[in-house]
Amino acid sequence: MTATQTPDLAGASRTTGRVVLITATETEPRSFGKQVVLGGMLDHLCARLGPDQVHVVLIGRAGIDRPPVPYRRHVIAKPSAADQLAAVAGRVLGPAHSSLQEAALWSDATLAALAETLAEVRADLQIWDTMRTGQYARRLGRKPRVLYADDLFSKRYASMLERLDQDAAGGRGAKVADPLGEFGKLLPGAAAKVVGRRSVFRRLLQLERTLTARSEERAPAEFDATYLVNAQEAAELRERTGDPTVGTLLPLLPEPAVRERRWAGGPVFVFLGGLDFAPNRDGLTWFLGTFREQVLAAVPDFRLLVVGRGSANLPAEAAAWGARVRALGWVDDLDEVLGSCAALLSPLRVGSGTKIKVLEALARGLPVVATRAGVLGLPVGEPDGALVAADPADLPGLLARAADPAVNRGLAAAARGSWERTFSPAVVGPAYDTAFGLRPAPASARR
Known part of the structure; x- marks a missing residue:
């Protein structure tokens, strides 16, 4: 399989009728890249299956107002600060040896709520958004499921470490801030402040790079398919794991409403x-x-x-x-x-x-x-x-x-x-049909 091919999850005999996306990212409003990517995926699923057949289980803040959505949204309260601290201490240093970003989203209460909600939804296919949520899949029984891994976070951490070293060697000091990215927002305030100290975060990046790489290499065996947005990273993970079910899904962005530029010629x-x-x-x-x-x-x-x-x-x-x-x-x-x-x-x-x-x-x-x-x-x-x-x-x-x-x-x-x-959607959309076992749209609908 080449770096850009997509594993055929559905095969010849099975078609998805109901799907659930499990995520810790707010899907609306679409104010940054990850939300745009998830929004494109959900739009495509709704168009193919109908909004009533598309469910989102969101691990997030409870009791807040959220924008209305066409699909069915289920909110599970994210782990408490006490749960997060206990998980970081027990799961990173303990036998699980999970990454920090996984530990920050782990609690037994969340696991129980996920099990109950997924049993009610009874989806034909589960889509787990990154290993932050995917870590729960192995505890919930073997169901048709895929991992939308997004990208190789271990490479992100490695590139940040390289940049820190280059800046330090050039006499400019360590300028990379917020080293652990979006998942740092899941941490309790006190822990986030500690992470933000430059005396701490370089060692933390080294640890997280190692732990995340282990998690990435373990993931493909636990899912029917694992997808990344970067074809080179997908090829690298296939090589590291020897698993042919690792594939690529480019972001599915809509056609812009306006195609004609109105540039006046200035720089x-x-x-x-x-x-x-x-x-x-x-x-x-x-x-x-x-x-x-x-x-x-x-x-x-x-x-x-x-x-x-x-x-x-x-x-x-x-x-x-x-x-x-x-x-x-x-x-x-x-x-x-x-x-x-x-x-x-x-x-x-x-x-x-x-x-x-x-x-x-x-x-x-x-x-x-x-x-x-x-x-x-x-x-x-x-x-x-x-x-x-x-x-x-x-x-x-x-x-x-x-x-x-x-x-x-x-x-x-x-x-x-x-x-x-x-x-364009006409090119990328069929790859999503293959990845998620959806009936392809008629050719006229893709034009």
Whole structure:
């Protein structure tokens, strides 16, 4: 099986009629990449099976208002602070040797509630969202189930450790913050503060990288199929485990409502991504602190719009750029913002998985200027509308190229073509049908 093939879960004799997604991520509103990915999956399942046949079991905060959804949502209270601390102490150091992110979501009460809820739902297929929730599957009996692993978190931690070492060697100190990412929000406040200390988190990253790698290697044997968003990471996990049921599912994003760009020709670029996510903040901080003179020499009228959660809290390095860097915060209409810019800037240095922001740009025919990490998991280059820096020092020159109207027109056409060939719902949707045992849509419905 090649790196991009999808294991056929359903086979020739079985078709899914009811499905349940078990997750610890709020699925609405779709304000960051993971929510967008899960939202695309749920939209597809609802379209194929009907909303009444799609269930979501959410391990989250109880007793809060949530946006209405078409599918059936069941909320299970996340573990208490006492449960979390006990699980971290007992399961990380004890015989389970689970990762910290798994332990932070474990409790016997949650296990009992999951067992009861899943027995009531009686789904033909269970989709477990990452090993944070998937750790419960092995305790609930063997059912038709798949693991949506997202990405290899061990590689994310490894890349962050590498970046810490490189920054320290360069005399700039350890600048990567929030090292454990989204799952750190599950921790009790006191534990989260300890994790946030730079004297602590490097060793913690080393431990988590090791424990998460073990969990990743154990997972495929416990599920009928395991899916990652990055084909290279899927190939790596297949090699590490020898398990042929590891496959790839690209994010399933909708076609944008507006395809025509309204770019006026000025050198206005956009950075898209929440600054409460460590790789995003690190990349923007590095770019702003490193390339000001070079960028303004290459593109004198350069401007950058910063869009996403937490962007009101710009890195201190933005001050030197003055009004050239402007935070827009969360915006409801991405079409309007992305359609008015010359290109997306994705100057990331660390991470794993696949960059949703790049797909958002390609879908709208918006060129991309990026580091290699900024297009991680996506086989794109200039023929796809993406100018990818072979060396970080190339970024200012690539921004100047993208700002040239004639070059930009060619890149925009290439970006839209890449979306239609590789990443559009018409291309990606059938892989979800195969992965989840769904009846394929008629050809007319996919056009």
